[in-house]
Amino acid sequence: MTIRKRLKIHLLPFTVISSGAVIFFMEQGHAASPPPVTPDTGRRQPISAQTPPASAKGSHLQKKEKIPSNSEVIMVTGTHIANSRIKSPTPISSLSQSEIQNQAPSNNLADLVNQMPQFAGSTTPQNSRLSLSSGLAGINALNLRNLGAERSLVLLDGRRITPSAITGIVDINTIPQQLVKRVDVVTGGASAQYGSDAVAGVTNFVLDKTYTGLKIDGDSGISDYGDGINYHTAVTGGFGFAHGKGHVLLSGDYAHQDGIYSVDRPWNFNGQRIIANPEYASGNGQPYYIRVGNAGTNYALPGGIINSSTGGVTNSLRGIYFGQGGSVNHYNYGSLSTSSVTVGGDHALANDGKDIGLEPMSDRKNIYGRLSYDVAPWMTLYGEGSYNQSEYIYNAGPQYLSAIKLSGSNPYLVDALGSSALQNVSSVTLGTTALDLPYRRTDNRRSVQRYTFGGEGNFTLFGKPASWNAYAQYGVMHSKEQIYNVMNTAKIANATNAVRSSTGQIVCASSLTDPSNGCSPID
Template identity: 75%
Template sequence: MTARLPLKSYFLSFAALSSGAAFLMPQQSYAAATVTKPADTKPASSQPSKTAASHKKTQNQTESNREVITVTGSHIANSHIKSPTPISSLSQQEILNQAPSNNIADLVNQMPQFAGSQTPQNSAYSLSDGTAGINALNLRNLGPVRSLVLMDGRRITPSAITGIVDINTIPQQLVKRVDVVTGGASAQYGSDAVAGVTNFVLDKTYTGLKVTADSGISDYGDGENEHAAIAGGFGFAHGKGHVLLSGDIAHQDGIFHVSRDWNVNGNRIVANPDYVAGNGQPYYLRVGDAGTNNVMPGGIINASTGGVANSLRGIYFGPGGSVNHYNYGSFSTSSVSVGGDQNLANNNKNIGLEPQSDRKNLFGRLSYDVAPWMTLYAEGAYNESEYVYNSGPQYLSSVSLKGTNPYLVDALGADALQNVSSVTVGTTALDMPYRRTDNLRSVQRYTFGGEGNFEMFGKRASWSAYGQYGVTHTHEQIYNVMNTAKIANATDAVRNSAGQIVCRSSLTDPGNGCSPIDWLGTGVMSPASIGYVLDAPWRNQRFQEIVSGVNLSTIPFATWAGDVNVAVGGEYRDERSSGYVPTEYQSGWSVGNYRPTFGHYNVKEAYLETAIPLAKGLSFNGAVRGTDYSTSGYVTTWKIGGTWQPIKDVLFRATQSHDIRAPNINELYNAGTSQTTSVLNPATGLTNTVLANTTGNAKLRPETANTTVVGAVITPRYVSGLAVSVDWFHTKIKNAIEQFYPQSIINECYSGYTTFCSAIRPDPTGTRDLLISASPFNFAKLETSGIDIDASYSFPLRRLLRDADGKFTIHGQATNYLKYVSDSGMGYTVDTSGDISSGPPRWIYRFSATYSTSRYSLTAIARGISAGNYSNSYIQCSGTCPAYNANYPTINNNRVTGIFYFDMNATYNLPVEKIGKMQLFLTVTNLANTSPILLPEGGLEADETYSNLLGRTYRGGIRMEF
C-alpha cells in the first residue's frame, strides 16, 4: 500500500532514523542510517543561475508533492504509526556499498532472517520443475512459496507455476529500499505471506541519468561476469508528469567442471560392515578416502549370473576398451569403496559449479497528476533470462549385457564368459556428452493505476487502485537425455549373418535406425549410437496472472489519546497455466518426461485494518481479511498487535497472527515431473538409484499458520545513533502442504507405514533400481521458533577525533533458530534446527562496519553460520548404540563445521563534480578464500545453500550519474 506525504515528512522520518529512532517507523529501519550524502564541494562559479535554481526548486517541489511513500507491513498510510511488526531494511546506500554481485538477491539472502533460499548456485538439479536459475527468497526456511515478494506494495508476476518470484525481474537500479517483514502478514497482503513479506521500494520520482558497468572474476580465473545498467528519469508539464526508464544486461560464464581442491576429500556415508543387531555399533559410518565403485567412466562389472556367480565382478574398462581389475580397498559396499581405486570414478569433478547465465531487463513508468487528488500511472516491465547448467554425467548403475553380447565377448574372450548368462555393468559413459539443462524464461508485467490524497472527515486520506496483468513464458530443455527404449535396443547387440555387430531389433526391422552401443571402455562408442539413444526433451509453459486492488486509508475520528487510523480495501486475483510438450517427450526418458500443466483458480479478498492509540505510549494495531478461493473456499485471516513505549528509550511490541496459504497451481495440477536421485535402502543397507515422479493433488486444502512475535527496541538517548532490537518469534503451520521425498518414503515404508510402500516399485525400464511416486498433501504440522537480534550504531568520527572527517556505521544481525520441527503425523518428529542438509542452521549472522567520507567509503563484512549436524535424523554414537530405527539411524560422526566469511567493499568518488558524479567501486568476496562446508555426499561434496563455492572473487566497476 502506498501513501502520499510531503517530502518534508520523509526527511523528518529520515532524521529520526539517523538519531536512533529507527525502529519506530513502520516503513524503514535503522539500516537507512547508513545512508551518507557527500558534501557539496562545487565552487561558486559552477552553481546554476538564480533563475535556473528557482525553476529547479519549483520542479523539485512539484515532484515531491507527487511522491508516494510506501509503508511496508501495513495498509495504513501514516508513517508516524509505530509498527508492532519487526521490519528490517536495506537502504540504497547499503545496496550500493555492500552488494556482493550484480544481483540484489545475493545481498538480501545474507540477512539472517532468510534461510535455505533457492539460488542459481543450488538449483542445478531442478531438471523438471522449471525453476533452475531462479533467485527466490526463503524467509525462516519455511519455503519460497510461503514468502511473499512485493514491489511498491503490489504483487510481482511469478516466474514459475510454483508461484515463486525471481528477484532478477526487479529493476534493481531503481530500488530505493528493501523492507523485510518477519512475521505473518496474510491479513494485510493475502495468501503466501505466512513467513513474511519482502517489499522492494522503487525511487519513483528519480530525476537524472545513472549508468553502471562492472565485471568480476574468481581467484581461479573462472566465473567471469559482466553487467551494465542504465536508468533515467525526468519530469514534464511543469512537474505534473514524470517518466522513469531503466534497463540492464548481465552475463555470467559457466563453470562446468569442479576444479577446487575441496572436492576430492571422498567423504561418504556407508553401511557399517561390522554392524550386527544388538552389538552396539553404529548402523552407518561416515568415512573419508571413499568413492563410488559401481559406476566407472568406461564401465565396471558389478555382478554376473550363470557360471561362477559374480566371478567377473570388479572388471572395469579403460581407454580403448582395456581390461582392468578394480581394487575395492579396505572395505566396500555395493556402491562405495574406502581406499583402493575409489578415486577412479572421478565423477565428483564432472558436475557444474556455476551456471552460464544471460539476463536482460527493461522497465518503464509514466505518471501524471490529472488533479490535485489524483495521480495516474502506467508501468511496464520485460525480463528475459537464460540459465545453462552442466547437470553431471550420464549415470547407469545396472546396464544388463547378455553373456553373448559381442562387445563383451570381444573384451573378455569366450572362455571367460562360458556359461555366463548376463553381466551387470555400471557406467557414467564418458564418451557421451554431459546432461545439460537450458531454461529460457521471459516475464512481462503491465500495471495501470491511480493514487492520491484528499480530505475526508476533516483529515487527510489516501487512496490507491490498480490493475495488473503479467505473463511468464518458459522454455525448459534438457540436452543429452537417454531414451530408455532406445537404450534397451542399442544395448541388445548381436552379430548379423555377415559378422557385423548390429542391434537385435534391426534384424526384424532394418529401418528402425538403431545403432549398437559399446558400454565397455572409453573412446569406443560410435557417434551413430550416441546420436540414436540421446535426445533433448523440452516443454513450453505459460503462466498468467491478473491482479486488481483498491485501498483506502483514512482517519475517521480521534480519541483523547490521538487519531484512529483505518484502512479498507479489496483484491481480485486470477491465475492460470497452460503449456505444450510433444508427445514423444512426455514419457520414456531417463529424466525429464515433461508434461504440460494446465490449471486455473481465482480468489476474491477484502480487508480491514486499524491503528488505535489507547494511551500515552500505548497503541493497538489489528487487521482482518476475508478470502474466497475458487478451489478451496472461504477462509478468514487476522492479526492483532500493539506497542508500548513507557519511556522514549524503550519500545515493547507484540503481534499475533492467523495466516493461510492456499495450494498453488503446481501443487494442485502438476501433470507430472521426474527426477533421478539415490537413496540409502534401510532394508539392505545399499544405495539404490531412484526415478521419482511427482504429480499434483487437486484435493489439497489451505494450510493455516499461527505466528507470535514479541520483542523490544532500545534507542538510548545517552548513546546517540545506537539502536538495538530483540524479537522472539514462533510459527506453527497446520495442514502444511508438503510432500515426502524418496528417502523419507522408503524410510516410512521400512518402518511399517504401508501407504508409503504402495508408492515404491521396481523401475520397469531397468535403468534405475526403483520408481517412486509422490504427490503433495496436507500433513500434520511445521513449527519453528527463534530469536532475531539486530543492532546498529552510527557516529561521526569527530566524536573520537575532533577534526576528523567521516562517519562510522556498525550493523549486526543474527538469528538463533531454537526449533524447526516437521511433524508428519506418522509417529515421529525431528527438530532440524542446526541440520545443514534439511533445516536452518542454529545461528545465522552478519556484521558490517563502514567508514565513509564525502570522497570514499570502506566496508568490512563478517558473516556465516554455526556448526551443526549433517542430519538431525541421525543419532551419533561410537559404542553402545541404540537399536536400529529407520527414522533415527545411528552413525559414528554426524557433525559438520560452521563457516565464516570475510568480505571487503570500497567506493571512491572521482572529483568530476562539474559533469556529474562518478564513483569507482571494488568488492572482494570471501577474502580468505575459505572452502565451503564439506558434506559426506557423492558428486559435489559441499553445501550449496550457505557456502561460497567459487572461492575468493573480485568485482569492480564504475557508476556515473548526471
Template identity: 75%
Template sequence: MVITERPKGRIMSASQAVRKTLLAFTILSGGGSSAAWAQTTPDAPQGQVSHVKSAKGTPTQRSPQIKAPSRSRSDNEASGREVLTVTGTHIANSRIKSPTPVSSLSAQEIRNQSPTNNLADLVNQLPQFAGSVTPQNSTLALSSGLAGINALNLRNLGPVRSLVLLDGRRVPASAITGIVDINTLPQQLVKRVDVVTGGASAQYGSDAVAGVTNFILDKTYTGLKVDADSGISNHGDGQNEHAAIAGGFGFAGGKGHVLLSGDYAHQDGIFSIDRGWNRNGDRIVANPAYAAGNGQPYYIRVGDAGTNNALPGGIINASTGGVTNALRGLYFGQGGNVNRYNYGTLSTSSVSVGGDQALANNNVNLGLQPESDRKNLYGRLSYDVAPWMTLYGEGSYNQSEYIYNAGPQYLSSIAIKGTNPYLVDALGAAALKNVTGVTVGTTALDMPYRQIDNYRTVQRYTFGGEGNFTMFGRRASWTAYAQYGVMHSHEQINNVMNTAKIANATDAVRNSAGQIVCRSSLTDPGNGCAPIDWLGTGVMSQAAIGYVLGNPWREQRFQEIVSGVNLSTTPFATWAGDVNVAVGGEYRDERASGYVPTEYQKGWSVGNYLPTFGNYNVKEAYLETAVPLARGLAFNGAVRATDYSTSGYVTTWKIGGTWQPVRDILFRATQSHDIRAPNINELYNAGTSQTTTVLDPATGKTNTVLSTTTGNPNLKPETANTTVVGAVITPRYVPGLALSIDWFHTKIKHAIQQFYPQSIVDECYQGYTTFCSAIRPDPSGTRDLLISASPFNFAKLETSGIDIDASYTFPLRRILRDAGGAFTIHGQASNYLKYVSDSGMGYVVDTAGDITNGPPKWIYRFSATYSAESYSITAVARGISAGNYSNSYVQCTTTCGAYNANYPSINNNRVPGNFYFDMNFTYKLPVRNVGAMQLFLNVTNLGNAPPILLPTSGLEADSTYSNLLGRTYRGGVRMEF
C-alpha cells in the same frame, strides 16, 4: 502499505545531509546509509531535523550519504501529491508504530555491500532468510523448471510461503509454482527493500505465511545514472559483466514524470570443479562391523572414498550363470582394455574406501556455476490529472537464460547378455563360459554430459491511480490498480538417454555378415538402431550416441491478473488520539498452460515432461485499524475474507499492539492466523521426473531411482498461527545505539508438502504401506526403482527462534577529535530454536541445526562502515554455526542402540559452520560536468575460505549457505548526471 504526502521543501546537498544527520542518533543498516527498520517519511524542509517513527517504534534520523543523493523531483517540480509506500500496514499514517518487525536495506547499503549484480544475493545474506533457491543450488533441478531462479525463502518455510511485492503489489511469478525470481525486478531503481518477518496474510493475502519482502522503487527519480561492472574469481574463472542505465524526467510543469531503466548481465559458466575441497572423499556407508546388539553404529562416515559401481568406461558389478559374480570388479579403460578393480580397505555395493576409489572422479565433472544471460527493461509514466488523483502505467520485460552442466550420465545396472559380441570380444569366450549375463555400471565418458537450458521471459503491465483527499475532515489516501503478468518458459534438458532405445542398443548381436547390429534391426532394419558398446572409453560410435540421446523440452505459460483497491482514512478520534482505518479488496486469477511434443512425454531417463494446465481465482476483502488506547499503548488489528475457487472460503486475521512506557524502550507483540492455498503446480502438475539415488535401510545398498511427482487436486489450504513478541531499545544515554530482540513461533497445520525418494523408502521400511505403494522396480532395467510422489496435506510444520538486531552509529570525532565522517556497526543474527516437520507417521525430527534439511542453529551477519565525504569502507562478516549433516542420525561410537530406520546411528554426524569476510571500497571522483562518479571494488570471501564439506557423492559441498567459488572480485564505476 502506508501512503503519505511529501511535504514541500528543498532537497539537501550531500554536505548538508551529512552535517544534519550527525546532529542526532540514527539507527542504521550495515551500509551506513539508511535507518534500519525505519519507515520512510518525507524529508524535512531545510533547516529542520527530520525525525520519523520507525517500524520498530524508534525515532530515527537520515543517515550520511557518501555520494550526492539521487535527484528526485524537488517540490518546486512536484505537485505535492506524491505518495510513498511503506511496508507492514495499509494504514496511511507514518506515525503509526507497527507491532510487526520490519528490517530495511537502503539503496546506499545495496550499492556498498551487494556481492554480485544480483540483488537477491545481498537480501539472502540477511539472517531471516534460509534455504532460498539460487542459481548456485539449483544445478540438478533437472525437471522442475526452477534452475536459474533467485527466489527468497523466509524462515526456511519455503519460497511459496514468502510473498514478494513491488511497491506493495504482487510480482508476477517466474514459474508455475508461483515463486518470484528477484532478478526480474528493475534493480537499479530499488531505493529500499523492506522485510516483514511475521505472518501477513490478513494484510497482503495468501503466500505471506512466513512474511513479506517489499521492493520499493524510486518512482520520482530525475536525472541519468549509468553503472558498469565486471567480476572474476580468484581461480580466474566465473567472469561476469553487468551494465545498467536508468533515467527520469518530469514534464508538464511537474505534473508528469517518466522513468526508464534497462540492464544486461552475463556470467560465464564453470562446468567442472577444480577446487581442492571437492576431493575430500567423505561418504556415509553401512558399517560392516555392525551386528544387532554389538553396540556398533549402523552407519560410519569415512574419507578417501569414491563410487565403485559406475566408472567412466564401465565396471561389471555382477554376473549370472557360471560362477556367480566371478566377473565382478572387471572394469574397462581406454579402447576397452580390461583391468581388475581394487575395492580398497572397505567396500559396499556402491562405495570403496581406498584402492581405486578415485577412478570414478564424478565429483569433478559437475557444474559449479551456470552460464547465464539476463536482460531487463522497465518503464513508468505518471501524471497528476487532478489535485486528488495521479494516474500511472508501468511495464517491464525480463529475459533470462541459464545453462548448467548437470554432470555425466549415470547408469549403475545395465543388463548385458553373455552373448553380447562387445562383451565376448572384450573378455573372450572362455571367460564367459556358462555366463548368461552381466550387470555393468557406467558414467559413459564417451557421451556428452547432461545439460540444462532454461529460457524464460516475464512481462508485467500495471495501470493504476493513487492520491489524497479530505474525508471526515481529515486527509485520506487511496490506491487502485490492475496488473497483468505473464511468464513463458522453455525448459530443456540436453543429452538425455531414452530408456527404450538404450535397451535396444544394448541388446547387440552379429548379423549373417558378422557385423555387430541391434537385435531389433534384424526384424526391423529401418528402425535406426545403432548398437552401443558400454565397455571402455573411446569405443562408442557417434551413431549409437545419436540414437540413444535426445533433448526433451517443455514450454510452459503462466498468467496472472491482479486488481486491487485500498482506502485509508481517519474517521474519528478518541481521547487517546486518531483512530485509523484501512479497507480494501483484491481479485486475482492465475492460470497455466503448456506444450510438450509427444515423443518427450515418456520413455526418458529424466525430463519426461508433461505440460501443466490449470487455473483458479481468488476474491479478497480486508479491514485494518490502528487504535491508540492510552499514553504509549496502541492496538493494531486486521481481518481478511478470502474465497478461493478451488478450496472455498477462509478467514485470516492479525492482532497486535505496542507499548512504549518510556522513550527508551518499546514493547511489541502480534498474533496472526494465516493461510496458504495450494498453487497451480501443487494442484495440477502433470508430472516431472528426475533420476537420483536412495539408500536401502535394510541392506545399505545404494539404488538408482527415477522419481516422478504429480499434482494433487484434493489439496486443502494450509493454516498457520504466528506469534511474535519483542522489544526495541534506544537508550538516550548512548546516542546512536539501537537494539531489537524478537521471539517468533510459527505453526502450520495441514501443511502442503511432499516426501522425497529417500523419505518414501524409509517410511516404507517402517511399515507404512501408503509409501510402499509408491515404489516399484524399473521394468526397463535402466534404474533400480521407480518412485511416484505427489504433495499432500500432512500434519504440521513448526518453527521458532529469536531475531537479534543491533546497530550503533556515531561521528568519528567522538573518538578522534578532528576526524570527519561517521562510523556504523550493525549486527544481525537469527537463532533457530526449533524446526519440526511432523508427518503424522509416528516420528518427528527437529531439523534446526541440520545443514542439509533444515535451517542452521545460527545465521549471522555483522558489518562495519566508515563513511567520509568522498569515500567509504565497509567490512562484512557473515556465516552460520556448526551443525549436523542430518538430525535423523544418532551420533555414537560405542554402546549404540538397536537399529531404527528413522533414527539410525552413526559415528560422526557433525558438520562445521562457515565464516566469510567481505570488503567493499567506494571512492567518489571529483569530475566536472558529472553529478557524481564513483568507483567501487567488492571482494567477497576475502580469506578464500572453503565451503562446508558434506559426506556425499557428486558435489561435496553445501551449495545453499556456502561460497563455492572462493575469493571473488567485482569492480566498476557508477555515474550520475
C-alpha cells in the same frame, strides 16, 4: 574467490522547465548519510540500528507528540495502513537505501537480502541449475524461514509481481535494483492480509518513484583461477516535467556470467565426498555422515564396470572393468566401500567430480519504465512496465548408465572375457559414464513482462487525512527448457542387446526381425 572491479557514476539531478532549459540540483543525502532515526520519528531504521537509544525508550507512552507536517508517511507492509510511525502488529525488518547501495552486489540484490537472518534455503542460480521440471533453473527466489519460496510472497510497491515460474514464485532479478530505496520483510501474520501464499511472510521492495538524476553502475570480475568472467552494467535516469506535475523513470541493466564447466579446483583434486559413517550406531555419539578424501564413484567407470552377475556363482564377475583399448582389469574397492563410493583403491578411475559444472552460464537483460502525472491535487495517474529476459546454460556432466543389463552370451562380452569366464552366467549388469558420448547440457530461457496502470492520491475525509489507490496489472511469463544429450533408454536397451547373425556379424537382436530399424550394436 572472485576479484571484482566496480565503477559507479552519479550525476546531478535535473529538471526540465517549459522554456526547454535544464536546471541541475544538488542531490540530497549523497554528501553524507543521515544519522539513524529512532522509532518515534516514524521512519524505519536500518537493520544494523534497530535498537533505539535509551532516552527514546518509552517516550511514546509519556507524551503524545505532534507529528511534523514534513514527516515521511509510509505504507506499513503487512497492514496496508499508512502511518508516519511504525505501529505494526507484526515484526518488520528493513533494509535502507544506503545499506542497499553500499552492501549489495550491483548485479544481485537477492544476495544481500538473503543475508538477513529471516531467510534460509533460498533458491539461487547455483543450487537451482538442475530444477528443470518446475522451471526454477537459474532463478533467485527468496525463502522465508525455509518454509518454501512458494509460501514467501514478494511484492513491488505493495503490489504482486508477475511470477517467473509455474510454481508462482518471483525471480528477484526482475526487480530494478538501482531504484530500490527500501526492502521490508514481514515474517508473521501476513497470510491474514495477503492469503495462503504469504504463510511464511512477505518481502516488499519499495522503489524510489521520484528519483531525479542519472546514475551508471558497472563492475566486472574473474575468479582466482582465470575462469568465471562476469560483468554487469546498469543505467537509471529520472526527471520531472510540467512544473513537477509529471515524472519519468527509466532503468535498464545487463549482466553476464561465464559458466565454469568443470570443478577444476585444488580442493576437488583428491576426491572429496560425504558418505554414511560406517562407525555410526544409534546412541554411540558418532556422526551419521562423514567427509572423506580419496573417494570416487565405483558403480560407473568410463569403459564400464560389472556391478553384478546372475547365474553360476552370483556376482562372480563383480568388479571387472574395461580400460583403454578394451583391456580387462579388476577394480580395487579400497579400504572402505559403499554401494556407490570407494575410498582409496581405484577411486580416481571415475574422475567424474571434475566434469560437472560448478557455475552455470547466465545472461540477463532487464528494462523498467514509469510515467506519472498529477492530474489533480487528490489524484496521480501512473503507468509502468518492465521486460526481463534471461538464459542459463549448465553442464550437467557425463552420462551415468549404472544398470545396463547384458546377456551372458553377448558377443562383445564373450570376446572380452572368454567363454569360460561366462560359463553358466545368464546376465551381467554394467555401469558406465560413457565419456565417449556428449555431456548432458541444460539450456533454460525465460522472459517476464509486466504492465501496470493505476491511480493514487490523498484527500481529507470528515476532517481527517485519507488516501486511495487502485490499479490494473497484466503480466505474462514464457519459459523454454531444453535438455541436450539425454539417453533414450529404449534405444540403449536395443543397442546393448547384441547377438551374432547367421553370417557371423554382431548385430542388434531387434534387427533380426526388423533389419531396417536402424539399430547399431554398442561395444
